[in-house]
Amino acid sequence: MVWGWLLYVLFRVESVEHEGHFALLFRFVMIPSTLFAGVFFPVDQLPPQVRPLAYVSPLWHGVELSRAATLGVAAPGPGWAHAGCLLVCAGAGVTWAVAAFRKRLQD
Amino acid sequence: MFFAMSAARVSPARVGAVINRNVGALRSGPSYWLVLVSGFFEPMLYLLSIGVGVGALVGDLRLPGGRVVEYAVFVAPAMLAVSAMSGALSETTFNFFFKMRYAKTFDAVLATPVKPFEIALGELAWAMVRSSVYTGAFLVVMVVLGLTRVWWALAAFPAALLVGLAFGGAGMAISTLMRGRQDFDMLTTGQFALFLFSGTFSPVHEYPPVMEVVVELTPLYHAVELVRALAIGEPGWGLLGHGGYLLVMTAAGLGFAARRIERTLCE
Numbered sequence: 505m506v507w508g509w510l511l512y513v514l515f516r517v518e519s520v521e522h523e524g525h526f527a528l529l530f531r532f533v534m535i536p537s538t539l540f541a542g543v544f545f546p547v548d549q550l551p552p553q554v555r556p557l558a559y560v561s562p563l564w565h566g567v568e569l570s571r572a573a574t575l576g577v578a579a580p581g582p583g584w585a586h587a588g589c590l591l592v593c594a595g596a597g598v599t600w601a602v603a604a605f606r607k608r609l610q611d
Numbered sequence: 612m613f614f615a616m617s618a619a620r621v622s623p624a625r626v627g628a629v630i631n632r633n634v635g636a637l638r639s640g641p642s643y644w645l646v647l648v649s650g651f652f653e654p655m656l657y658l659l660s661i662g663v664g665v666g667a668l669v670g671d672l673r674l675p676g677g678r679v680v681e682y683a684v685f686v687a688p689a690m691l692a693v694s695a696m697s698g699a700l701s702e703t704t705f706n707f708f709f710k711m712r713y714a715k716t717f718d719a720v721l722a723t724p725v726k727p728f729e730i731a732l733g734e735l736a737w738a739m740v741r742s743s744v745y746t747g748a749f750l751v752v753m754v755v756l757g758l759t760r761v762w763w764a765l766a767a768f769p770a771a772l773l774v775g776l777a778f779g780g781a782g783m784a785i786s787t788l789m790r791g792r793q794d795f796d797m798l799t800t801g802q803f804a805l806f807l808f809s810g811t812f813s814p815v816h817e818y819p820p821v822m823e824v825v826v827e828l829t830p831l832y833h834a835v836e837l838v839r840a841l842a843i844g845e846p847g848w849g850l851l852g853h854g855g856y857l858l859v860m861t862a863a864g865l866g867f868a869a870r871r872i873e874r875t876l877c878e
Contacts, residue, residue, distance in 0.1 A: 531649040539660035549667055 537561040542568065562593040621732060625725045629733025630740075632720070650701055651745050654694040655752065661812060662686035675816060676845055687758040688842035689811035691767065692834040694749050695774040697802070698742035703782030704798060707734055708789050711872070721876055728869035735779045735865060742775030743768075759842045767841040770854075774834040777857035780864020781830065787871035805831040830860055 540550065540557075541564040547555055558564050565586040572579040579586055637643060666682030673679050710716035717730055725733075750764045750771075759767065785798060808822075809815075809831035815823055826832050837853040840846050 527646050528649055531653055535653060536656055539656050540664070544660060545664040545668055549664055 537563045562590055565589045621729055625729045626733045629725060629730055630737050633737040650698060651748055654690040658687055658690045684758050686812060687753050688839035689835045691746060691749050691771055692774050692838040693806055694745040695742050695771040696778040696831060698745040699738045699775040699779035700782045702738035702741050703779045704786050705795055707783055708786040717872060717876055727872040730872055731783055731865050731869040734783060738779040739775050743772055746771035763842055763844045767838055770838050770841050773857050777830060777860040780861045783868035784864040787868050805829055810835050833857060
C-alpha cells in the first residue's frame with residue numbers, strides 16, 4: 505500500500521517547481537485523501553457526488569486491501585482489482601517520473 | 612522589564628512600516644497567495660472528516676456541564692482554535708526564520724530607525740492578519756453549518772484572535788532559536804501532537820489523570836477550552852484563567868523574540 509502511494513506521489517513531486525507547491529500537494533492531495541478515503545469512516549457515508557473522488561484515490565484501494573488482509577473482512581471489490589489499481593498507479597508513476605527525469609537531464 | 616522598556620518606546624509608524632513591507636511582498640506572485648488560501652482548507656477538511664464523518668459513528672457527546680451536543684459541535688470550536696494557531700504559526704515560524712536568517716530582511720530593516728521590538732510587533736501584527744482571515748472565514752462556515760450561533764460566533768472571534776497572538780508570539784520566539792530548517796521538523800511534530808491531544812477530538816477528562824495534567828499545561832488546551840466555551844455558549848469564570856495564560860504567552864513570546872533579534876542581529 506505504502507509502496508503504491510509513494511510512487512504515486514513521486515510523479516506528482518516531479519512537476520513541482522516551487523517549494524510552496526509542496527504545501528499545496530499536502531493540503532489538496534495528501535491530507536484530503538487521508539481524511540476522506542475510508543481511513544476514519546466508511547466512504548459510503550460521503551455524499552454520492554464526491555464518492556468517486558475517494559474511489560479514484562490509490563489510498564482507498566490500499567486501505568481496503570489492508571483492512572481485508574488484517575481483519576479478514578471482504579473488500580468492497582475483488583482483491584485483484586484493488587491490487588491492480590495500486591499497480592497501475594505505481595507503473596504510471598514510475599513511467600512518468602522516468603520520462604520527466606530523462607527530459608530534464610537530457611535537455 | 613525589558614518588555615516594559617521596549618513597549619514604552621514603540622512608534623506605531625515604524626511598526627506600520629514593518630507590516631507594509633509584508634504587504635508589499637505579497638505582490639511577489641501568485642504562489643504565495645495559493646499557499647495562503649490553502650491554509651484555510653486544512654481545519655475545514657478535518658472538521659468535515661472527523662467532525663461530521665467520524666461524528667456519525669460517534670454519535671452525541673455529553674459535555675462536563677451535562678449538555679449533550681453533536682460531536683461536530685464539540686470538534687468545530689477546536690478546529691477554530693487550530694486554524695488560529697496554524698495561521699499565526701505559519702507566518703511566524705518558517706517565514707519569520709527565512710526573513711531573519713536567509714533573506715537578511717531584518718538586517719535591512721534594522722538599518723532604518725526601526726527597533727527589534729518593533730520588528731517583533733509588526734511581524735506579529737502581520738501574522739494576525741492571516742490568522743484572523745482564517746478564523747473569520749471558519750466562523751462563517753460554522754454559523755452556516757449550524758455549529759454555533761451568530762452572537763456566540765462574534766464572541767468567539769476575539770478569543771480566536773488572542774489564540775493567534777499567543778501562538779504568533781511563541782512562534783517568533785521559537786524561530787529565533789532555530790539553527791536551521793531541519794529544526795522545524797521538531798516544531799511541526801510538536802504542533803501536530805498539540806493538535807491531536809489538546810482536547811480537540813476527545814474531552815480531556817477522559818485521559819488518564821497524569822496525561823490530563825500534562826495536557827492542561829500545554830497552550831492549545833487553553834486555546835481550545837476558551838474558544839469552545841464561547842462557541843457553544845457556556846462561558847464561565849474559568850475562561851479568565853485560559854485567557855490569562857494566552858496573554859502571558861503573547862507577552863513572553865514578543866519580549867523574548869525582540870531580545871533575541873537584538874542579540875543576534877544588532878551585536
